[in-house]
Amino acid sequence: MDTWKDAFWLAKMEWKKSWIGIFSLFFILLAIAVMYTVVWNDGDQLPSIFIDIAFLLLFGLVPYMIRSKELQYQKVDGEIWGSPFFMMLNTLPIDKEVLMKSRLVQALFPGLPFQLLFLILFSPMLLESMDILEYIAFMLIWLVFGVASAFTYAASDVGDRITPMMLLVWSIIIYGGVTLILVWFYVKTDTGIVGLSMEAAKAFPIWSMAVSGVIAVSGYYYCKHYMVKKMKKIDYLK
Structure with a gap:
């Protein structure tokens, strides 16, 4: 329990650095909610691609983007990529378990509460076509997607050695893969990613x-x- 308490204390230091981003996330959420509510009340329906983009950004990317620059994944030195703030912490006499848990806490919050709020705001609209159990399942699908994204960012904070060729290859795989998946969805289905998750x-x-x-x-x-x-493999002092 003490390790989690210390992890939250470390994470709070980073949240204070990212307060502008946290407020930005709130206003982004509010803007999306207002837009969708207006469209819904007018009896119209947004194309599935716009709904998918909003969900993918909010649950997969925006919570990471709100972090201040020094907390984000970036080139640190030579072929070392990671979070400069984490690498600084790792050189201090801080328990490694606390460090790892602070990564998880920092990655999950404040994004997770905003994501939950986003889903709650849309519950009246979606409950028109889903019962409570189905909607809870839908919420969990997207919350877990957000959690998985957060865990990915937390793991990347630790750092790694990445050559220019590796960076190019992974960029092609990630961005190309996401593009191909989206294209496949809109060619093969009429519902899009969010619609398919609702059907599931x-x-x-x-x-x-x-x-x-x-x-x-x-x-x-x-x-x-x-x-x-x-953390065992990388020499952070080089």
Whole structure:
């Protein structure tokens, strides 16, 4: 319990540095909610691609982007990439377990509460076509997507050695892969990613919740394992 308490204390230091981004996230959320509410009340429906982009940004990217510059993943020195702030902390006499848990806490908050609020704001609209159990399953699907994204950012904070060629290859894989997946969805389906997640929640609510739970727990332990391995491998003092 003490390690989690210390981890929250470390994370609070970073939240204070990112307060502008946190307020920005709130206004982004508010703007999206107002836009969707106006469109919904007018009886119109946004194209699925706009809905998907909003969800993917809010649950996958925006919580990371609100972090201040020194907390973000970036080139630190030579071929070392990671979070400069984390690397500084790792040279101090701080328990490694506390450091790792602070990464998880910092990555999950404040994004997770805003993501939950986002889903609650849209519950009246979506509950018109879903029952409570199905909507809870839908919420868990997207919250776990947000958690998985947060764990990815937390793990990347630890740092790694990345050559220019590796950076190019991974950029092509990530951005190219996301583009191909989106194109496939809009060519093969009429519902888009969010629509498909709604269909999954409707058809298999219990399974959707169970799989989401397994992914969240597995992601937590994998993230910790990855961070331990990288922290032992990288010499942060070079």
